[in-house]
Amino acid sequence: MPRHSPPAQGNTRLRAAMLAQDWPLVVRLCRQALRKNGRDPQAHRVLGFALHKLGDDEAAFAAFRQAAAYWPQDAELKINHANTLMELSREQDAAPLLEDTVRLRPDHAITWLKLAQCCYPLGAHQRGLEAGQKALGLVRDNTMLRVAALNQCAIHRRELGQVREAVHDCEQAMALVADEPSSYTNALLFMLADPARSAQDFARVTETYQRVFEEPLRPRWPRFDQVDRHPWRRLRAGFISPDFHDHSVMYFVEGLLAQLDRRMFEVVGFYTHPGCDHVTQRVQCHVDQFVRLHTMTPEQQAQAIRAANIDIVIDLAGHTGHNALLALARKPAPVQVSWLGFPATTGLHAVDYKFTDEITDADGAEGEYTERLYRLPTLFCCYRPMIRGPLLRYQPRYLVQPTPALAKGYVTFGSCNNLGKLTDEVLSLWGRILQAVPQARLLIEGKNLGDEKAAAAYRDRCAALGIDPQRLELVGLNRNNQYLTYHRIDIALDPFPLTGGTTTFDLLWMGVPLVSMQGSNFKSRLSTGILTYLGRTEWLARDETEYLHIAQTLASDVEELNQLRQGLRREVEQSPLMREDLHTRLFAEGLRVMWLQWLAQQQHPENEVAQQQAMAQWVQEFPSEWSTPPVPGVGLEPGKRVPLPEAHALLQRLVNRAKAHDTPHGNTIEDRRWIIITELAEKVLCAVPHDPVALACLAEVEHAHGHTDFAVTYLRYATEAMATTGQWPAHGLSKPSGSPAKSRVLGVSAPDRAPAR
Numbered sequence: 001m002p003r004h005s006p007p008a009q010g011n012t013r014l015r016a017a018m019l020a021q022d023w024p025l026v027v028r029l030c031r032q033a034l035r036k037n038g039r040d041p042q043a044h045r046v047l048g049f050a051l052h053k054l055g056d057d058e059a060a061f062a063a064f065r066q067a068a069a070y071w072p073q074d075a076e077l078k079i080n081h082a083n084t085l086m087e088l089s090r091e092q093d094a095a096p097l098l099e100d101t102v103r104l105r106p107d108h109a110i111t112w113l114k115l116a117q118c119c120y121p122l123g124a125h126q127r128g129l130e131a132g133q134k135a136l137g138l139v140r141d142n143t144m145l146r147v148a149a150l151n152q153c154a155i156h157r158r159e160l161g162q163v164r165e166a167v168h169d170c171e172q173a174m175a176l177v178a179d180e181p182s183s184y185t186n187a188l189l190f191m192l193a194d195p196a197r198s199a200q201d202f203a204r205v206t207e208t209y210q211r212v213f214e215e216p217l218r219p220r221w222p223r224f225d226q227v228d229r230h231p232w233r234r235l236r237a238g239f240i241s242p243d244f245h246d247h248s249v250m251y252f253v254e255g256l257l258a259q260l261d262r263r264m265f266e267v268v269g270f271y272t273h274p275g276c277d278h279v280t281q282r283v284q285c286h287v288d289q290f291v292r293l294h295t296m297t298p299e300q301q302a303q304a305i306r307a308a309n310i311d312i313v314i315d316l317a318g319h320t321g322h323n324a325l326l327a328l329a330r331k332p333a334p335v336q337v338s339w340l341g342f343p344a345t346t347g348l349h350a351v352d353y354k355f356t357d358e359i360t361d362a363d364g365a366e367g368e369y370t371e372r373l374y375r376l377p378t379l380f381c382c383y384r385p386m387i388r389g390p391l392l393r394y395q396p397r398y399l400v401q402p403t404p405a406l407a408k409g410y411v412t413f414g415s416c417n418n419l420g421k422l423t424d425e426v427l428s429l430w431g432r433i434l435q436a437v438p439q440a441r442l443l444i445e446g447k448n449l450g451d452e453k454a455a456a457a458y459r460d461r462c463a464a465l466g467i468d469p470q471r472l473e474l475v476g477l478n479r480n481n482q483y484l485t486y487h488r489i490d491i492a493l494d495p496f497p498l499t500g501g502t503t504t505f506d507l508l509w510m511g512v513p514l515v516s517m518q519g520s521n522f523k524s525r526l527s528t529g530i531l532t533y534l535g536r537t538e539w540l541a542r543d544e545t546e547y548l549h550i551a552q553t554l555a556s557d558v559e560e561l562n563q564l565r566q567g568l569r570r571e572v573e574q575s576p577l578m579r580e581d582l583h584t585r586l587f588a589e590g591l592r593v594m595w596l597q598w599l600a601q602q603q604h605p606e607n608e609v610a611q612q613q614a615m616a617q618w619v620q621e622f623p624s625e626w627s628t629p630p631v632p633g634v635g636l637e638p639g640k641r642v643p644l645p646e647a648h649a650l651l652q653r654l655v656n657r658a659k660a661h662d663t664p665h666g667n668t669i670e671d672r673r674w675i676i677i678t679e680l681a682e683k684v685l686c687a688v689p690h691d692p693v694a695l696a697c698l699a700e701v702e703h704a705h706g707h708t709d710f711a712v713t714y715l716r717y718a719t720e721a722m723a724t725t726g727q728w729p730a731h732g733l734s735k736p737s738g739s740p741a742k743s744r745v746l747g748v749s750a751p752d753r754a755p756a757r
Contacts, residue, residue, distance in 0.1 A: 017210065018046060022449075026050040037071050041077075049080040060084060064073055070330050075104040078413040079114055080582070089275035090347070091121045102131070103547040114246055116152040120159075123447045123477065126454050129156035137399045147173045147180050158190050158599065159447050161419035162178035166190045167197065174208075181326060181470035182202030184209045188319040192344060192523045193421050193498040206347030210370070214329040214348050221331040221350070222306070229599050231618040237265045237591060238310035238333065239423030240293075241341065244283040246388055248502040249316055249341055252381040254279075255580040257286040259628045259688040261588050268308055271300070273322045282686055285635030298326035305332035314349065318342020335598050337591075343501070345369040353594055355587070356380045358528030358572050361522050364599075366655055369520055374590050375511035378576045379533040382583035383505040385483070389431060390686050394713055397628040400485055400511035400569050405490045411555040412473075414443035414512075417503050421495035423448075424465055429544050430493055431466030433551045440555060443473040444491075445485050450476020490561060491554050497668045499527040508534065508572050515551045517541050580689065585663055602701060634687040648693045654680065660750075667706050674701050692718040 014033070019027040033043035034489055044067035051060035064081045071077055077544060078097045085094035098118050101111040119128030132152035139146045141382045154169035173180065187205055210422050227551035243249035253315035260267055269287040271280070274294045284290045291308065292510035293301045305313060314331040317323040318341050318418040328336055328642040331350045338346050339355040347370055354371040357380040361373055405411045413433060415422065422444070433438055444462075448454040455474045463469050475485060482492065483506060486492075492507045494500050494516035500507075504527045507514060518540050531539055539554075541547035554561060570580060604610035622632045642650075658673040678701055684694040695718035703711040 005037055011663050014042060014046065020572075021051045021053075023053040038665055041071055041074065044071060044413050045074065045077045045080055048495065049084055050637045057084075057088065068641055071639075073104060075101045075108075075111065075160075078104075079111065082114065082118065086118060087123070087274050090506075091118050093291070095122060095124075102134075107138060108206075109135040109142070109149065109246050112138065113145065113149055113152060116149075116156065120152075120155055123159075125156040125159040125448055126451065127483045129160065132156060143176055144180075147177045147183060150176075151182050151186055154186050154190065158186075158193075158420040159418070160448075160454075161422055161461075162197060162436075163190055163193045163420045163423065165696075166420070167194050174205075178208075179212055179215060179465050180613055181209075184213075185321070185323065187346070188420075189342070190420070193423065195423055195425055195497055202344065203368075206345060206370070210347045210349065213326060214350060217330050218349070224334045226579065227334055231596055231599055232264070232621060235265050235267060235311040235591065235595060236309055238268040238270055238305060238308060238313040239287075239316060240270035240272065240305070240313055240324050240328075240520035241316035242271070242294075242320070242324075243316060243341065244269060244271045245273065245277045247279075247282045250279055250283075250387045250457060251384055251502055251505065252340055253316065254282065254286065254387060254686065255382060255384050255689070256584055256587060257283060258635065259580065259584050259630075259632055261584075261626075262288075262633060263626060263630055264588060264592065268299075268310060270308075270313075270324070271306065272317075272324050282635075284638040285641075286704070287635075289640070290638060293324065294322065298324070302330035302332040311335065312337060312595060314339055314355075315346070316341045318344070318346055334592050337374075337594065339665050343498075343526060345371060352598075355590060357529060357533075359532045360525045362525070365521060374594065376583075376586050376590060378579070378582055378586055379529055382580050383502075383509070383577050384689060385506065385509050388479075388482075391682055394695075394698075394710075396713065398510075400565060401694060402489050403490045403558065403565045404488055404564060405558045406547075408437040410441060411437060411490045411558070411561075412441045412443050413491050413493050413495050413551065413555075414445070414485075414496065416445040416489075416507070417495050418486055419446040419449075421500075423495070426495045427462055427467060429547060431462070431468075432468060432544075433493070433548055434471055436548060436552055437555045441471050441473055442467060443455060443475060443485075443489055445477055445481075445749045446473040447477045448591065449474040450472045450478075482506065483510055486512050490558075491515065491551060493551065494527050497524040499524060501526050505572075505577065507639065508577070509569055510566040513554055513561070513568065515541065515554065517544075517547055518676075520746065530577060534572065536571075537576065615705075632688050634684050644684070644688060644691070647680070647687075651677065651680055651684070651693060651697045655697055659700070659704070664705050669701065669705055674704065677701055690717060690721040691720040695721065709727065 012027065014029045017029060024749070026046060030043040030047040032049065033040040048060040048063035048067065051063055067077050077328060078101050082094035082097040085091070091549060095118050098111070098115040102115055109154045112131045116128045116131035116135060119125065121133060132149055136146065136149040136153060139149060150169045150173040156164040157166035157169065165487050167187060168191060168192045170183050173183035174187060177183070188202065191202050191205070237260065241249060257267060257269065268289045268291065269283055269292050270291050272293045289308070290302060293304060296304065305327065310333045312335040313328065313338045315324065315328060316339060318338060319325070320341055325346055325348060329348055329350050336351045337353045337355060338351050345354070345368060349370055351371050353374045354369055356373050356375055357378065358375045362376065362378055366373055394399055413430070429646065430442055434442055439512045449458060459469045459472060462472055486507050489512055492512045492514045494514055496517040497519055499516060500518065504514060514527065514531065516539060516616065518528050518530060519525045528540055531537060539550055541550055576582060596618060597611070600611035600614045603614055631639045632644040634644055635641045636647070654673070654677045658671070658677060661673065664674065666669055669678065677697055681694040681697045695714045699711040699714035702714065
């Protein structure tokens with residue numbers, strides 16, 4: 001490393017500007033310094049990072065390249081370059097730079113800490129844990145660095161299945177610094193999967209979280225005196241999430257964002273994650289307004305929500321990474337709701353409601369929440385597969401295949417859940433299943449299991465818990481095989497107490513039956529709710545003995561197992577699990593009920609009888625035009641949403657225009673006219689799945705290019721969609737009856753209130 005003379009006055013100003021995050025000034029000072037000395041090390045170190053903060057990434061990376069030419073072994077420069085790449089979700093490019101920094105500065109905790117942070121999104125959890133432990137061992141008297149290192153160790157341990165150790169790391173971090181929110185986020189998330197932690201343990205952490213982060217803010221909560229209090233006006237609903245990208249949350253949110261009734265609601269998306277991908281772009285088309293919050297402090301995020309005049313904010317993250325709970329603790333909206341992303345309470349009194357259902361949160365669950373429970377009369381969420389590639393669901397390789405035992409001669413049990421859910425208790429029971437079903441195999445898919453060293457360690461762990469290693473198949477997680485791995489599994493085994501969520505939907509859609517354990521609360525009843533609304537309660541066990549019996553019974557007749565498999569997808573698609581029309585309508589009703597209850601409480605504080613009377617009066621004014629179903633909309637681009645018939649007409653014009661030209665030569669779709677049709681048809685299908693017009697247009701594209709099999713497949717799906725919809729409407733939804741929002745409001749009383757990375 002080169003030795004530098006003491007900083008000049010200019011570098012002192014530069015450091016002050018960096019501390020103040022005055023990025024225009026930082027850029028100006030760097031360029032001034034480089035004009036005087038083209039090799040100025042400090043200016044080279046920070047110019048690229050500052051340009052990135054100003055949004056000029058092309059200039060930023062040019063600056064980093066020039067700086068690296070002068071200072072190829074400068075660790076601080078490499079860290080700044082890597083930080084910039086990581087903020088752009090380019091961890092694959094950042095990792096080599098950070099490996100260089102730990103080589104250049106092996107005795108600096110911060111270099112190992114940055115490497116640990118980079119390893120998480122890459123799924124390199126063994127290396128991430130090693131780096132976190134190295135950082136922890138090097139920290140001397142910097143408490144915040146120690147807390148950060150403990151949290152890095154925790155998040156990697158959880159992914160490696162070391163959930164108890166992960167919780168312990170978080171507890172150490174909380175003991176060191178009481179007001180570091182990430183320690184609480186991680187502890188609460190990881191405690192869900194730790195059978196050694198009770199509901200009381202969880203409650204103690206949420207109560208501390210509320211006391212530390214929310215209680216000091218409550219005296220400053222706004223009164224919302226200026227809010228328009230008309231009961232039936234169009235409301236502004238803000239969905240806030242770090243997961244508006246290629247993330248499991250989007251399997252349940254995209255349909256709602258696309259089709260929430262725009263006569264009743266204006267939809268705003270608040271995004272708290274720095275990354276952006278093709279799914280993010282779709283979200284921007286679905287919503288009416290899209291606001292990025294990831295660079296803001298919690299106070300600034302709350303101000304942005306207030307500035308958007310949000311009536312109801314729906315949090316989709318809870319205690320998960322990049323959440324906005326500290327913004328919601330400032331009560332930026334009159335009504336605040338928790339939904340979907342976290343299977344437990346937020347612990348915040350600022351969050352008024354939690355969307356759930358009558359099965360997943362059974363009677364008596366109120367005591368586990370600070371929020372009031374709003375139980376939907378259907379499953380609390382609605383699944384849509386293939387969020388990463390919507391058109392893939394029509395490809396033959398994703399069709400349900402024969403159960404693999406027919407060809408292999410033995411049954412394969414399997415799990416594709418996060419390894420953090422597979423506790424010793426779970427694996428021990430699975431070992432007993434293998435003992436009870438001769439010749440059966442157990443397939444476990446998980447992060448790092450493709451690594452020989454990690455797989456060997458996991459195999460040893462399983463052997464110690466009674467699983468014969470010769471009957472164990474470990475598969476490294478490959479996101480491209482999210483659905484394809486189920487072609488190798490005959491019967492899925494659900495972990496407990498934290499059951500599968502998205503994984504449960506995935507495997508059922510792929511035709512794989514599931515053995516699950518009924519639990520006592522939401523986190524342990526996710527699969528219970530899913531299987532109950534599917535009508536498959538015979539796969540639910542009350543204890544380990546029943547779990548073992550169900551697994552044996554399913555495995556006892558391979559022909560019957562195959563017959564079950566072939567019909568399961570249709571069961572799933574016709575059940576409440578995938579009825580987007582039903583779920584969206586009932587979700588909208590729930591939001592309106594919450595709004596009316598808030599209005600009634602504002603008018604008649606502490607008088608529930610008067611509140612009910614006010615709501616009954618408002619119901620008489622229910623807008624008659626809302627009794628008819630809405631016309632679906634399609635977001636063509638941000639800020640441009642059109643009714644579905646208009647999108648159909650545009651598609652037809654585009655097809656006619658393309659067909660009027662010469663027939664394409666070859667099988668590759670290269671002509672822009674045909675590409676535009678494909679892109680628009682995909683947008684329509686992302687708004688309205690199985691739309692027959694969009695599918696027919698895709699068939700035209702494939703037929704024109706000689707892809708007869710694909711064309712026939714699209715036409716078959718289009719025909720099925722038309723057959724199941726009847727005459728109303730042409731887009732594939734089933735017709736609701738009556739005035740559901742009106743009927744629901746009449747019977748609703750205010751629910752009881754009960755006591756990151």
